[in-house]
Amino acid sequence: MKKFIILISGRGSNMGALLKAYKEGHLQAEPALVISNRSQAPGLETARSFGVRTEFISFKDGRAGEQRTIELAREVGAEFIVLAGFMRVLTETLINAFPNRIINIHPSLLPAFPGLHAQKQALDYGVRVSGCTTHFVNAGVDTGPTIQQRVVEVKPDDTEETLSARILAEEHGLIVETVNLLATNRLSTEEGREVTVLTADNADERR
Numbered sequence: 313m314k315k316f317i318i319l320i321s322g323r324g325s326n327m328g329a330l331l332k333a334y335k336e337g338h339l340q341a342e343p344a345l346v347i348s349n350r351s352q353a354p355g356l357e358t359a360r361s362f363g364v365r366t367e368f369i370s371f372k373d374g375r376a377g378e379q380r381t382i383e384l385a386r387e388v389g390a391e392f393i394v395l396a397g398f399m400r401v402l403t404e405t406l407i408n409a410f411p412n413r414i415i416n417i418h419p420s421l422l423p424a425f426p427g428l429h430a431q432k433q434a435l436d437y438g439v440r441v442s443g444c445t446t447h448f449v450n451a452g453v454d455t456g457p458t459i460q461q462r463v464v465e466v467k468p469d470d471t472e473e474t475l476s477a478r479i480l481a482e483e484h485g486l487i488v489e490t491v492n493l494l495a496t497n498r499l500s501t502e503e504g505r506e507v508t509v510l511t512a513d514n515a516d517e518r519r
């Protein structure tokens with residue numbers, strides 16, 4: 313089974329969804345390490361409660377932070393990286409060390425509403441649907457190739473809190489699905505920006 317690491321900055325509920333799925337036997341990769349760039353991130357405690365190793369890396373010096381992340385990822389034998397509420401934009405240092413092997417989850421239907429407060433951006437714009445997106449990470453802000461999306465209806469009386477909560481519930485399922493696709497070699501980016509979800513048969517040929 314492939315191993316991976318998770319990078320967080322705060323609450324870590326998407327991370328928690330992955331750790332729970334692994335514990336219950338629904339995840340086809342092993343979360344080997346959780347790294348936070350905030351020492352007091354609540355998600356660190358959640359990770360420990362699942363018995364997963366945690367590390368704090370300050371990332372004040374971004375390059376050093378990324379290099380330490382690469383070292384730790386290699387140390388634990390990780391083959392890919394999941395950003396789950398990690399509030400830093402990565403540079404080529406880390407991206408080139410894991411080409412097409414770093415994914416992120418974002419609470420909007422990208423390319424709409426990248427960056428911070430995506431749910432508020434959606435409400436302010438007045439869209440009727442929003443949702444969440446998993447994508448490969450490049451050096452931009454939420455700009456890498458889309459992997460999967462789930463749609464969430466925006467209701468007339470939604471607040472930022474109510475919309476965020478409904479999107480988050482979908483995020484927790486989506487991140488598990490996408491990690492399973494990546495873990496079983498079912499994602500191909502050979503066509504440039506476009507990510508192809510392969511059938512199980514095609515994926516077998518690639519192992």
Ligand code: GRF
Pocket residue numbers: 320322323324325326327355396397398417418419480483
């Ligand atoms: C999620 O909405 C995620 O899409 C975004 O940041 C939030 C993190 O939440 N990138 P959590 O830390 O996983 O609870």
